[in-house]
Amino acid sequence: MTPEPRPVTPSPDLAPTPARSTTLTIGGMTCAACVGRVEKKLGRLDGVAASVNLATGRATVSHPAAVSVTDLISTVEAAGFTAQLRAPTPEPAPEDGLPPTGHQDGQDPRDAPEAAGTEDPPDDGARAERHRLLAVALLSLPVLVLSMVPGWQFRNWQWLCFVLAAPVAVWGAAPFHTRALRGLRHGAATMDTLVSLGVAASFLWSTYALFLGGAGAPGMTMPFSLLPTAGDGTAHVYLEAAVGVPLFVLAGRRMEARARRGTGAALRALAELAAKDVAVRTPDGERRIPVSRLRVGDHFLVRPGERTATDGTVVAGSSALDLSLISGESRPVEVGPGAAAVGGAVNSGGLLEVRADAVGADTQLARITRLVEDAQTGKTKVQRLADAVAAVFVPAVLTVSVSVLGFWLGAGAEPQAAITAAVAVLVVACPCALGLATPTALLAATGRGAQLGILVRGPEALERLRRIDTVVLDKTGTLTTGRMSVTALTVRTGGLDAAAALRLAATVEQGSEHPLARAVTAYADAQQPGQPLPPVTDFSATPGHGVRGTADGRRVEVIRPGDLTGLPAPLPEAVHTAEAAGHTAVLVTVDGTPEAVLAVGDTLRPDSYRAVDRLRRLGLRPVLATGDRAATARAVAGHLAITEIHAEARPEDKAALVTTLKEQGGRVAVVGDGVNDAAALALADLGIAMGGGTDAAIGAADVTLVREDLQAIADAVHLARRTLGTIRGNLVWAFGYNLVTLPLAAVGLLSPMPAAAAMSASSLLVVGNSLRLRAWRPGGAGKSVRRPHSPRAQARWETR
Numbered sequence: 001m002t003p004e005p006r007p008v009t010p011s012p013d014l015a016p017t018p019a020r021s022t023t024l025t026i027g028g029m030t031c032a033a034c035v036g037r038v039e040k041k042l043g044r045l046d047g048v049a050a051s052v053n054l055a056t057g058r059a060t061v062s063h064p065a066a067v068s069v070t071d072l073i074s075t076v077e078a079a080g081f082t083a084q085l086r087a088p089t090p091e092p093a094p095e096d097g098l099p100p101t102g103h104q105d106g107q108d109p110r111d112a113p114e115a116a117g118t119e120d121p122p123d124d125g126a127r128a129e130r131h132r133l134l135a136v137a138l139l140s141l142p143v144l145v146l147s148m149v150p151g152w153q154f155r156n157w158q159w160l161c162f163v164l165a166a167p168v169a170v171w172g173a174a175p176f177h178t179r180a181l182r183g184l185r186h187g188a189a190t191m192d193t194l195v196s197l198g199v200a201a202s203f204l205w206s207t208y209a210l211f212l213g214g215a216g217a218p219g220m221t222m223p224f225s226l227l228p229t230a231g232d233g234t235a236h237v238y239l240e241a242a243v244g245v246p247l248f249v250l251a252g253r254r255m256e257a258r259a260r261r262g263t264g265a266a267l268r269a270l271a272e273l274a275a276k277d278v279a280v281r282t283p284d285g286e287r288r289i290p291v292s293r294l295r296v297g298d299h300f301l302v303r304p305g306e307r308t309a310t311d312g313t314v315v316a317g318s319s320a321l322d323l324s325l326i327s328g329e330s331r332p333v334e335v336g337p338g339a340a341a342v343g344g345a346v347n348s349g350g351l352l353e354v355r356a357d358a359v360g361a362d363t364q365l366a367r368i369t370r371l372v373e374d375a376q377t378g379k380t381k382v383q384r385l386a387d388a389v390a391a392v393f394v395p396a397v398l399t400v401s402v403s404v405l406g407f408w409l410g411a412g413a414e415p416q417a418a419i420t421a422a423v424a425v426l427v428v429a430c431p432c433a434l435g436l437a438t439p440t441a442l443l444a445a446t447g448r449g450a451q452l453g454i455l456v457r458g459p460e461a462l463e464r465l466r467r468i469d470t471v472v473l474d475k476t477g478t479l480t481t482g483r484m485s486v487t488a489l490t491v492r493t494g495g496l497d498a499a500a501a502l503r504l505a506a507t508v509e510q511g512s513e514h515p516l517a518r519a520v521t522a523y524a525d526a527q528q529p530g531q532p533l534p535p536v537t538d539f540s541a542t543p544g545h546g547v548r549g550t551a552d553g554r555r556v557e558v559i560r561p562g563d564l565t566g567l568p569a570p571l572p573e574a575v576h577t578a579e580a581a582g583h584t585a586v587l588v589t590v591d592g593t594p595e596a597v598l599a600v601g602d603t604l605r606p607d608s609y610r611a612v613d614r615l616r617r618l619g620l621r622p623v624l625a626t627g628d629r630a631a632t633a634r635a636v637a638g639h640l641a642i643t644e645i646h647a648e649a650r651p652e653d654k655a656a657l658v659t660t661l662k663e664q665g666g667r668v669a670v671v672g673d674g675v676n677d678a679a680a681l682a683l684a685d686l687g688i689a690m691g692g693g694t695d696a697a698i699g700a701a702d703v704t705l706v707r708e709d710l711q712a713i714a715d716a717v718h719l720a721r722r723t724l725g726t727i728r729g730n731l732v733w734a735f736g737y738n739l740v741t742l743p744l745a746a747v748g749l750l751s752p753m754p755a756a757a758a759m760s761a762s763s764l765l766v767v768g769n770s771l772r773l774r775a776w777r778p779g780g781a782g783k784s785v786r787r788p789h790s791p792r793a794q795a796r797w798e799t800r
Contacts, residue, residue, distance in 0.1 A: 019047070022069055024059045026052065027082035028179060030253070031191035031435050033394045034081070041079040042072065054435040056443065059083070080182040126257075129175075133250045136172040139164045140243035147240035153221045158237055162210055165239040169203040173246040189394040195249055197401075198426040202752055203242040205419050210237060236416055238423070241752035245427050248757045255764055274344060274365060278309035281353065294359050302341070302352040310343040311363045312354040319349035323707075389434060389735075397429040397742070404746045417748060424745035428755035429738060433766045437730035440770035445723035448773055453707030454716045461702035464686045465720035467667050471615055471713065472658060472680065474672035475626040475636060476515055478690055479612075479710070480602040484519035487583055488599035490574035501596035502527060505558050505588045507551035511539040516584065517547065519600050520558070544627040544650035546586065557589045560627075561597070571597050579631050604639065611710035612640045618717055621666070625649045625657055625680075654680040671713060688713060715778040722776055730766045737762045 026038060035052045038059060042050035047064040061072055069085055076083035143161045146152055173196065180196035183189055209215035215222075215237050222236055279288050279301040286301065291309050294300065299315065302308050308321065320332035323345050332348050335341060341354050344365045360366065401422045408418030442459055449456055456462050473479055491498050506524030509517035510533055524533065539549035546559030564572045571587070571594055578585035578599035588596040605611075612622050624637050625646040633647035646657055654670075658680050661668045670677065670684040681687030681701050689701035690708075705712040741758060744750045750758075 019062045019064060022061045022063065022072060022085065024061060024069075024072060024076065024083045024085060026057055026059050026076060027084075028182075029054055029057060029081060030179065031394075033188075033190045033435075035435055036388075037079055037186075037188050037190075038076060038081060041075050045071065045075060048072070053439050056439065078186070080179075080186045080188065129250070129254065132172060132175075133247075133254055136168050136243070136247050136250060139168050139172070140247045143168075143243045144240050144247075147222070150221050155218050158210060158215060158220060158222075158239075161237070161239045162206070165203065165206070165243050168243045168246060169199050172243075172250070173199045176246065176249070189398060191394065193394060194397060194426045194429055195245060197398075198423050198752060199242055199245050201419060201423045201426070202238040202245065205416065206237040206239045206242060209416070238420065238752065241423065241427075244757070245752060249759070252759070252761070252763060275307045275309040279303075292360070294356055296356055296359055298356045300354055300356060302347045302354055304347055304349060304351070306347055308341050308343050308345045308347065308352075308354065310356050311358040311365075312341050312343075312356045314339045314341055314352055315355050316353035317351050319347050319352050321345040322348050393429070393434070393738075397425065400742065400746065401425040408748070420751060421746060421748045423752045424748075424750050424755045425742060427752050428741045428745045428750060428759055433730070433734035433737060433762045436763060436766050436770075437734050438727050440767050441723055441726045441730060441773060444770050444773035445719060445726075445776075448776055449716070449719055452712065452715055452719070452778065453705060453709070454712055454719065455704040455706060456716070456720075457702050461686060462720050462723060464667070465669070465703060465716060466724045468620065468669040468686055468717070470621045470623060470661055470666040470668045472623045472625050472654070472661070472668060472670045472684070473612075473642075474654075474670075474677050475624065475628060475633070476602060478671050479608045479624075479636065479640065480604050484515050484584075484600050484602045486519055486523035486598055487601050488574070488578065489596060490570060490599075491596045492568040492571055492594060495568070495593070495595045496590065498596070499528065501588055501590070502598075503531075503533070504551050504554065504556045504590060505596070505598065507533045507536050508539065508547055508549040508556045508558055511536050511549060512541050512547050514541075514547075515602070516586065516600050520598060544653075555591050558586055558598075559589070561585055561587045567594050574599070579629060584628070584632070604636070605708075605710055607710050609640050611713060612642060614711060614714035615717075616641075618714060620717070623657075623661070625654050651677070651679050655683050658683045688716070711778075718778060719776065723773060726770060726773060730769055733769075734762070734766060 029035060029038070029052070031054070035054050038052045039050050042048050042059070042061060045063070045067055048061060048067055049063075050059050050061045052059045059076070063072065073083045073085070143164050146157050146161055176192045176196040176199065179190065179192035183193055206215075214220075275291050277288055277290050278294055279286055280294065281287075281299045281301065294310055300309055300312075302319075304319070314335050314337055316337060318334070318336040320334050321341060322332050323342060333345075335352070340357075341352065342365070343358075343363045358364075361370070404425055405418050405422035408421055409415065438459070442462075445462070446456060456465070476484075489498050489502060491501050495501075496504075502520075502524050506521045509520040511517075521533070534552055536549040536551050539547065541547045546557060548555070548557040548559075550556070561567070561575050564575055567575075567587075574597040575585040575587075578597070583599040583601045586598045586600065587594055588598065615622055621644070622640075622642050623644045623646065624633060624640075624642045626633050626636070627649055628636075628647055630645075630647040633645050637643070637645045646653070649657065654677065658668050658670060662685065667686075668684045669686040669688055670680045671688045671690070672678075672681055677689075681689060686703065687701035688703045688705065690705055703716055705716070737758075741750065741755070745755055
């Protein structure tokens, strides 16, 4: 057997430099070709990888420390675009030279939530574009009407149209000309290049026709047709195309921008949940300060109707918190001293005093916002293909346009017919729809998911979520509430008394995050009030087995009972009694001697049966994997109609189960909430963590369910399938539109003005289709499913 090579620890000089992630706001992008150019330019830097999102106008750049942000911005600007770093919200200066709340002087200010980046930029540019659109519309409408209605063409009408069209073609289309020239300087062609060339060609040909081609003669009339017409010896003017193209494109882009803004409304709503200021209690009394100056450990007040300023723990008062806008949880949550309060929740009842536990970017609201933003910046595999097509799309269209012009001239067609066909090819081509197909759908879907308490890490997770066919369910904290309580304590004859055994067990359990540990410590606090637990040393936890540590100089273990042979009376009977009642039995040993058995119980979530039934109706195969003993696992599975059970599964067993299911051809999702689920979550095709779970579980998961409702799993699968269907529909339309309209324009069956209208409509249809996701509602959530068993999950179940 070949020995495994020992790992080599790299020297500091050879250690890889950790990559940094920087988000830039990119200006001047108008189509998918722009996206490809920015990504390509940034990708040429050593160690740099960039993902650019057209819908949000942002670039997420991974780069080594040796590449500065200034280098990134310079590279983007060299490509012909603007770029700036998304700066955090500025920190207000403390008043009177004092720290914000009179303590923690040495603590550095925390970053403000990422929501700062979701705020709208100054609207000066939008206002200027609106004024430009209005002016172009006022100048263009007379030209369009006179060109379309021959009966209204008075003497010298064409010269009036020329005077009105000139400022539209020059000033109205200036943004297109400017960006086209900028791209030309950098050797790149974009959508603006096509529009600029189309406007310039139409206007210059019309100028030639008026001054040199006989179209300027008094009394000249020109029929209007959506199709190019045969020549009559007089050069026709195409001023309606020269004004119609910029008018339709400007109007289309404005409506598109408004629609794209709508797709991100949910993310902005999350940002608006953050409180702006807060009433803080200080030694000098109550003081109102900006939330950005709040520090961990500060005590602040939440009055009825106000939002909780940040995540914390209630220290005084009781009330009900409305979490509907954060987690989608419809029922207000009752809180009192010791209960957790989530930042952004609305206080529906009494006055609360809360101790801040997390501030700035560490709050749950900031993490939710960050997860949604990260999901929106990613790309699906099919979108990467679309971007690759769009990168060569504009040069290909330019080549086709020149070829069409040469073909028609070579075939003996009149120059105006050849120019009409070439201009129509330029104008009708639309790479915008290709670039918007995925990001607009992701914006709408991830925002809607956040409203429903479903956080998806990125488009890759969304694709995998749509394809899963097997769901491995943990029990404690997933199918059950995770809120456990001690139901019985049995000590051995002639051993420690109950109070001493409980105190030692609680001392060791206070180092664990498991719900069972919280139940034991809470029971000890209730049974022995006013007696603080001593510190534990040499603590260690074995996921799926138990904990051990040193308390009061004695080695204590709180573990699963295992083999009951050799346990002193009456401990074996206590274990059997606990299992018969559906409780978890844990054994307490002190210095290697079994001293007590604790019975701990949990309850199934009220919606567990309905959630599992919905998964089954979606064609998914539910599998129960739990560390519980087989008897309790079968009881839980029986109540939920789950037929496949894996009991007494340690973390490595759960990971092995996932591997086996994948080898059998399954696409596996794992739902869990604890440290013992982290390995399986990471190994699965898709990891789903309950929002109330541990950081290890959430960190290993691809999807996080914020709301305490197991039916969110089925909702997430529904949303993923609907979103991927919308993206496919968008891309089919975007590719199909170009495949149909480009040949029509090339053979002369489409004139420039309707081509411009069709091009604008193409982008609007894609964005409008994505907007439908904002109104998506989970199906089946309100349907009642009959239980085959009479007890309604009020029985208690084992946990470890």
